[in-house]
Amino acid sequence: MAKKKYDILSKLKKIRKNKLVSNLGTLNKEQRKLERINSELKDMLDDSKFEIGKTITSGAIRQVSTFRKNLQDKIQVSENREVHLKKEIDTYLNEISKVNKQQEKIEEKKKENFAILEQNKEIRNSIIPRVKNL
Numbered sequence: 001m002a003k004k005k006y007d008i009l010s011k012l013k014k015i016r017k018n019k020l021v022s023n024l025g026t027l028n029k030e031q032r033k034l035e036r037i038n039s040e041l042k043d044m045l046d047d048s049k050f051e052i053g054k055t056i057t058s059g060a061i062r063q064v065s066t067f068r069k070n071l072q073d074k075i076q077v078s079e080n081r082e083v084h085l086k087k088e089i090d091t092y093l094n095e096i097s098k099v100n101k102q103q104e105k106i107e108e109k110k111k112e113n114f115a116i117l118e119q120n121k122e123i124r125n126s127i128i129p130r131v132k133n134l
Contacts, residue, residue: 006110010103017099024092031085038078045071 048068050056056064 006106006113010106010110013099013103013106017096017103020092020096020099024089024096027085027089027092031082031089034078034082034085038075038082041071041075041078045075 045068048064048071050061050064
């Protein structure tokens with residue numbers, strides 16, 4: 001009975017760990033995308049700088065300024081999202097380590113129970129059965 005209980009617990013922990021690892025992979029992919037997007041936005045911001053010595057109309061200045069402000073806002077949003085993702089990734093790594101520790105404890109309990117059962121079998125076999133007087 002105890003063996004089945006620990007086997008079921010072990011399988012549940014494996015399932016939980018697989019889900020966590022899968023979600024962690026998704027978060028890592030999203031983080032790489034955000035890093036790429038952030039670098040592209042920064043490149044666009046650098047490319048939109050005003051050229052020194054070039055005559056520009058007020059409408060063009062207003063348009064470029066608005067564009068640069070929007071880029072800066074988007075960069076800020078993506079940086080905030082990256083910080084949030086890092087926190088989530090750390091949380092998932094902590095959860096995975098907890099599940100690993102729980103799995104180790106389950107395996108230890110299974111071994112202890114197996115050893116106890118083996119000991120009980122040896123004790124039963126070593127006891128000399130009483131002969132009944134007829």
